[in-house]
Amino acid sequence: MNDDHDDRATTDPATEAFVAHRNLLFTVAYEMLGSAADAEDVLQETWLRWVEVDPDQVRDRRAYLVRITTRQSLNRLRALSRRKEAYVGPWLPEPVLTAPDVAEDVELAESVSMALMLVLETLSPTERAVFVLREVFDIGYDEIAAAVDKSPAAVRQIAHRARRHVDARRPRATVSASETRAALESFRRALETGDLQGLLDVLAPEVVLMSDGGGVKQAARRPVIGADKVARFIVGGSGKATGVLTVDPTVVNGNPALALRLDDELDGILALRVEDARITGLYYVRNPAKLTRVDSETTLTLR
Template sequence: MSDHATDTFVAHRNLLFTVAYEMLGSAADAEDVLQETWLRWVRVEPAEVRDARAYLVRITTRLSLNRLRTMKRRKEAYVGPWLPEPLLTTPDVADDVELAESVSMALMLVLETLAPTERAVFVLREVFDVGYDEIAEAVGKTPAAVRQIAHRARRHVDARRPRETVSARQTRAVLESFQRALADRDLQGLLDVLAPDVVLMSDGGGVKQAVPRPVTGADRLARLVLGGIGKAAGVLTTEPTTVNGNPALVLRLDGELDGVMAASVEDGRITGLYYVRNPEKLTRVGAETPLTLR
């Protein structure tokens, strides 16, 4: 039983991590959920399990829901804006358009606006294509109630998610223009690549300096960014990377990791910049994290 349980859990581990991460937005909390899932899984009698994958997803969902409710209190006490924890992802994540969108910083922030059960239902149904009956068992609702929750959550997300799907190549090209403008301290170059209503959110967690609330507007954001570079206590450099399945930038100050900046792009311009500086949230940008929908 021990070897079989281990092999089964390992076979589905990346899927379970992806489920937990999309529900929580935190790799550290997702890992804790997986540890609890494993401890429960090894105590299960094999005869009780018809479908190991479904059983494990159900355990992971229930534990993630419990943790999501406790995380709400932590987020209320969090200093400044809270952003999801960025993950350095493998190339196959970027190649999977559906997966890359589901873990993008922009969509993960939309999921933050859902109630815990709504988020669980949306993630399981819309991202992982889990059946209503199976979701009902995982969240403790009737299938009819799950259908209603799914419809409500889908409508909420659709009203707030990016209007168009932009390829990684297009996003990378826009970020390259942004990089050049930063390197040249080119105000007009920044204004050309930023959408008029662009929004910047930065997460320092009270440990690193960050803007205390979202900054809106191209001119205001461009001047803030260039002013910040001018005041930096060292040489600030940027380099391309792939975070959460999407092109992003790693920023370094005198060669030391300062933060990760993700972006959302529409119509060839940046509509959102998400800058994570909190050191506790940068532990997953040094090694790739495998994610999967299956």
């Protein structure tokens, strides 16, 4: 018996539709929440609501599923905001290992970059939902209005306000992956050799370093600002490390990053923001609870 044919025959329309759009729904939830673990929970909640619906009565299954996912994400985003208030030190998005082809999709890579995800953290939950659905996924105002329980006119205003807010804070220009890789490689060499001057050469004067230990691993409680302070913080930290430090290139959130290991144990993921060939932002995630999605690839998509 042909197993593939058998699977098709036994798969019901509700399951088929959910599986077909699962990667899209995960990406929507992840961009709204900045947490892969919470995005997975949202997908579970979306599925439980979806199976109660008769798919034959749904005109556009993709739109309907996105609407459920958005509502569940909004509920969770509000709860997450309270959790972040009690978080120890800076809160950074949970990094996810992505396939190399995500980096080739410039729009997708920028939308899930650590730099932009941190900007999205400064929006209200509704503004974030509207921005993500409109600017990232190009969903129509009427559809967004149904998802966030606002009028289309109100959604247009929210979208305009959110876009202005994000544009004022996002990286000024899109940087090519090769330019980012070059800065990353210079930084990696300087980090591995403890070369203070090498770090200063690749760091922008106004560079900001944020480290997230979640109160479990040691990290700076506040952002470290300025090339000299950041370089000394990094060299001092690597000098105190007990064990052999290795620094390997990787790709998280569609962008080049570094995986730092001590005696082959993952210590953290370092993502960066590059502008004009210099590093302007460093985001070091050390909280072990946020390092569960960097061993196997997560599929992200805008479609």
